[in-house]
Amino acid sequence: MKYAYYPGCVAEESCSELDQAMHLVAAKLSIDLVPLEEATCCGARDLSESEPEVGLALNARNLALAEAKGLNKMLTICNTCTLTLSEANLRLKTDGAAMAAANKALAEIGMSYRGTVNVTHFLWVLLQEYGLDNLKKRVVRPLNGLRVAPFYGCHILRPAESLGFESAEKPTSLAKVIEALGGRTVPFAGEKKCCGFHIVAVKESTSHRMAGRILSEAADEGADCMVTPCPLCHLSVDAWQGKAGKAVGRNFSLPVFHLPQLIGLALGLSASQLGLGRHLVGVGGVLQRLGAA
Amino acid sequence: MAENKRVKFRIFRYNPETDREGRFQEMEVPVQPGWTVLDVLQYIKDEVDGTLTFRRSCRSGICGSCAMKINGDAKLACKTQVGFELEKGSTITVEPLGNMKQLKDLVTDFEGFWQKFTKVEPWLQPDESKVPADREIPQSQEEVDVIDRVADCIKCGSCFGDCTVLEADPDFLGPMALAQAFRFAADSRDAKKKERLSDLTRMGLWWCAHCYRCVPCPKQVKPAHAILALREMAIQEGLVNDPGVRHVQAFRESIVRYGKLNEAMLVLKTRGIFKQLTDFPQALAMMRKGKAKPPFKKPIRKIDDVRRVVKAAAGGVQK
Numbered sequence: 112m113k114y115a116y117y118p119g120c121v122a123e124e125s126c127s128e129l130d131q132a133m134h135l136v137a138a139k140l141s142i143d144l145v146p147l148e149e150a151t152c153c154g155a156r157d158l159s160e161s162e163p164e165v166g167l168a169l170n171a172r173n174l175a176l177a178e179a180k181g182l183n184k185m186l187t188i189c190n191t192c193t194l195t196l197s198e199a200n201l202r203l204k205t206d207g208a209a210m211a212a213a214n215k216a217l218a219e220i221g222m223s224y225r226g227t228v229n230v231t232h233f234l235w236v237l238l239q240e241y242g243l244d245n246l247k248k249r250v251v252r253p254l255n256g257l258r259v260a261p262f263y264g265c266h267i268l269r270p271a272e273s274l275g276f277e278s279a280e281k282p283t284s285l286a287k288v289i290e291a292l293g294g295r296t297v298p299f300a301g302e303k304k305c306c307g308f309h310i311v312a313v314k315e316s317t318s319h320r321m322a323g324r325i326l327s328e329a330a331d332e333g334a335d336c337m338v339t340p341c342p343l344c345h346l347s348v349d350a351w352q353g354k355a356g357k358a359v360g361r362n363f364s365l366p367v368f369h370l371p372q373l374i375g376l377a378l379g380l381s382a383s384q385l386g387l388g389r390h391l392v393g394v395g396g397v398l399q400r401l402g403a404a
Numbered sequence: 405m406a407e408n409k410r411v412k413f414r415i416f417r418y419n420p421e422t423d424r425e426g427r428f429q430e431m432e433v434p435v436q437p438g439w440t441v442l443d444v445l446q447y448i449k450d451e452v453d454g455t456l457t458f459r460r461s462c463r464s465g466i467c468g469s470c471a472m473k474i475n476g477d478a479k480l481a482c483k484t485q486v487g488f489e490l491e492k493g494s495t496i497t498v499e500p501l502g503n504m505k506q507l508k509d510l511v512t513d514f515e516g517f518w519q520k521f522t523k524v525e526p527w528l529q530p531d532e533s534k535v536p537a538d539r540e541i542p543q544s545q546e547e548v549d550v551i552d553r554v555a556d557c558i559k560c561g562s563c564f565g566d567c568t569v570l571e572a573d574p575d576f577l578g579p580m581a582l583a584q585a586f587r588f589a590a591d592s593r594d595a596k597k598k599e600r601l602s603d604l605t606r607m608g609l610w611w612c613a614h615c616y617r618c619v620p621c622p623k624q625v626k627p628a629h630a631i632l633a634l635r636e637m638a639i640q641e642g643l644v645n646d647p648g649v650r651h652v653q654a655f656r657e658s659i660v661r662y663g664k665l666n667e668a669m670l671v672l673k674t675r676g677i678f679k680q681l682t683d684f685p686q687a688l689a690m691m692r693k694g695k696a697k698p699p700f701k702k703p704i705r706k707i708d709d710v711r712r713v714v715k716a717a718a719g720g721v722q723k
Contacts, residue, residue: 310610
């Protein structure tokens with residue numbers, strides 16, 4: 112299994128533990144991640160709203176970089192990258208004028224995009240291509256009934272018309288992975304709510320209240336920890352957990368794992384290999400419980 | 405004829421005259437093939453408990469009266485097939501809309517919803533001197549197409565009830581009011597475009613977190629898309645003195661300079677140096693974990709390629 116690897120900016124900067132864990136987990140699962148050294152930022156929702164055509168051309172370039180390496184699948188580990196790239200790809204593939212305009216810009220640098228790449232997320236790869244049975248076979252340190260709250264966030268689910276991997280109303284993919292690893296899923300009201308990341312620099316108090324409500328809902332259901340497929344969500348509910356708690360008048364201590372980290376633990380990787388020491392909220396309790404401390 | 409199927413429902417009940425707070429009532433209903441959730445509620449009211457209170461009128465997705473939360477998502481009860489909801493689980497939960505005061509059972513108070521609608525001045529404000537005395541102001545089909553979709557809004561409250569920003573911040577205008585603001589700001593006959601965009605910027609146009617909870621709209625209005633369009637219009641009108649705009653601009657600048665996001669620069673440019681300094685404890689905590697990166701960054705290889713693509717795509721104008 113070979114993928115053009117698009118970690119996104121946040122997994123390379125403040126959440127570099129995610130990138131680190133992804134590489135180790137991919138090696139364990141024999142998934143080949145081919146780096147795209149010249150790829151740019153996807154522009155997130157910001158470039159899509161200020162200059163959609165520029166965003167489209169840059170993402171056509173990102174997709175063309177994968178195509179030029181003979182790869183037809185691009186794997187991301189960030190919800191917002193998944194949506195932004197999927198949306199751009201869909202538009203390029205279905206809107207001839209948009210494809211022509213993007214290719215005109217790419218012609219300036221001697222590149223072109225033919226529309227042969229599909230964008231996917233590591234979570235989707237696990238269910239769709241790798242297979243949970245296959246994953247189960249490699250578990251050496253089962254999560255042992257650990258109560259894990261699945262936090263999907265937004266851009267891996269909505270808008271469904273741009274993504275369409277699973278039901279945006281009742282997603283189940285994270286729960287299936289948690290159970291394949293031997294954990295127990297803790298359903299909670301905030302599973303598909305917004306973590307507030309995208310307005311943290313614009314309306315900080317609101318952003319932290321949004322994250323605080325999600326953390327409250329998971330904590331009240333008795334979760335031992337939370338797992339997220341998105342580094343932006345991780346910043347909101349881990350790095351800023353203290354502020355989120357203050358915003359809703361509570362004091363949380365809920366460990367939050369990046370998806371590859373939770374899988375890595377079950378595959379026997381160590382806490383330091385998975386970069387767990389980089390989290391703002393300590394994960395010691397979970398590690399002790401799993402005998403991974 | 406297909407047989408009835410007994411289906412379990414959890415229905416929110418609340419009577420302000422007798423209950424301190426609401427509770428869920430569980431009941432089994434013999435559902436006939438093709439029934440909607442509204443058919444079920446009407447059956448309960450007619451045959452089981454006449455006190456069950458909910459709003460409904462047209463039963464065909466036009467009036468917008470029967471919006472409520474069904475299995476956690478706001479939708480019109482009259483458009484929601486029981487069979488479809490059963491795919492998610494054996495019990496169907498029905499609750500009042502979120503982000504509104506509960507009045508009785510499934511009925512909520514729309515007062516705040518209408519107040520926000522009024523705030524965006526949802527009426528046409530043309531330049532009176534250009535209005536012909538003897539006829540309407542004509543519009544081309546293309547001009548109609550711009551606002552046609554958002555003009556379909558039936559004010560059902562679904563998007564408002566599910567808005568995740570409103571949940572945390574009651575001051576936010578919310579998706580319906582913003583979509584309707586777009587309906588007038590983008591109307592070719594309206595003369596107040598710039599004032600409208602300026603007011604909206606002040607009233608929180610940039611607070612939407614684009615979570616897209618409002619996109620599964622029963623009438624396909626897709627408020628989130630209207631909000632993105634309003635932001636693009638606001639930038640074009642030069643309304644750039646807002647953290648939201650500075651954020652978008654810093655994003656572009658970062659990509660053109662480095663090819664990637666420079667997190668430190670982005671935050672600094674959006675919030676300003678003073679705000680950033682007051683947040684020192686957080687910055688220090690993140691630095692200790694290696695999570696705060698310095699603003700110095702090397703551009704990616706082939707950054708010149710990136711700049712040329714951006715320039716070409718932006719129509720040759722390097723902003």
